[in-house]
Amino acid sequence: MTSRYEPWDETRSAEIIAGLSHVEGGTLVILHALQEVFGYVPEPAIPMIASALNLSRAEVYGVFTFYHDFRHEPAGQHVLKLCRAEACQAAGGDALAARAESSLGIKLGNTTADQRVTLESIYCLGLCATAPSAMLDGRVVGRLTEKRLDALVAEAQR
Secondary structure, eight states: OOOSSOOOOHHHHHHHHHHHTTSTTHHHHHHHHHHHHHSSOOTTHHHHHHHHHTOOHHHHHHHHHHSTTOOSSOOOSEEEEEEOSHHHIIIIIHHHHHHHHHHHTSOTTEEOTTSSEEEEEESOOSOGGGOSOEEETTEEEOSOOHHHHHHHHHHHHO
């Protein structure tokens, strides 16, 4: 299984940061760009971003940790996000989350041993009228049932 991400490289990180350091709101733009290339935001990149934007490391780290979509380590080949907001919980989301954990053999927030699937919580996909909902690799799915969840898990494991 090949990764869709590049391995972390300090020179490549510096290029990305330098190319985006002039953009307004550069911290978020750079964090997203690094994660797009590497699959996560490498810890050594935090001080590099801070230096390029004339910010403290704490300011950059604060932005990085505030947004839950930024990762400390690469995700699996596929990312399955289950909505954990109130509407989805009320519509059976807790049982579906437990089913996904059991099917994949991991808890929410973890990646399978083969690095194929990362299972995450997400708090509101905006599909409350079609709850419960999920997202697989950016594709949203409403009206999630056990059968539809099983199909998503099977798709992610391929």
